[in-house]
Amino acid sequence: SSLRVPKCSVVGSSCTSGPLLLDGSASNIEPNPSNTLDSCTDGPNGAYHDDESIDEITVYTVEGGLLQAGAMAEIEAKVWAWQDGSADTG
Numbered sequence: 897s898s899l900r901v902p903k904c905s906v907v908g909s910s911c912t913s914g915p916l917l918l919d920g921s922a923s924n925i926e927p928n929p930s931n932t933l934d935s936c937t938d939g940p941n942g943a944y945h946d947d948e949s950i951d952e953i954t955v956y957t958v959e960g961g962l963l964q965a966g967a968m969a970e971i972e973a974k975v976w977a978w979q980d981g982s983a984d985t986g
Contacts, residue, residue: 901933902953907962912954948984949976 904911942949951974958968977984 904955904963907964909960909962910954910956911963913952915952917950917952945976947976948978950974951976 902913902917941947953974954972955963956970956972957963958970961967963969
């Protein structure tokens with residue numbers, strides 16, 4: 897079956913989803929729905945940059961070198977929080 901989430905095509909010291917997670921239009925259509933590896937899928941409602949979204953994810957090596965299984969990594973997520981973000985914490 898298809899992975900249905902962005903993945904790194906080249907091994908390097910970082911990897912980014914780029915602008916692949918959302919199409920950036922009012923429809924908020926995901927090019928690879930549902931962009932999840934588990935059963936926690938998004939619903940059909942919401943407006944681009946009015947409701948919460950994860951716009952981009954980048955993974956970096958912590959110790960330098962190439963990304964590899966079992967090594968430490970840092971994850972940077974560019975998110976759009978609802979209002980001031982206080983309602984999005986749990």
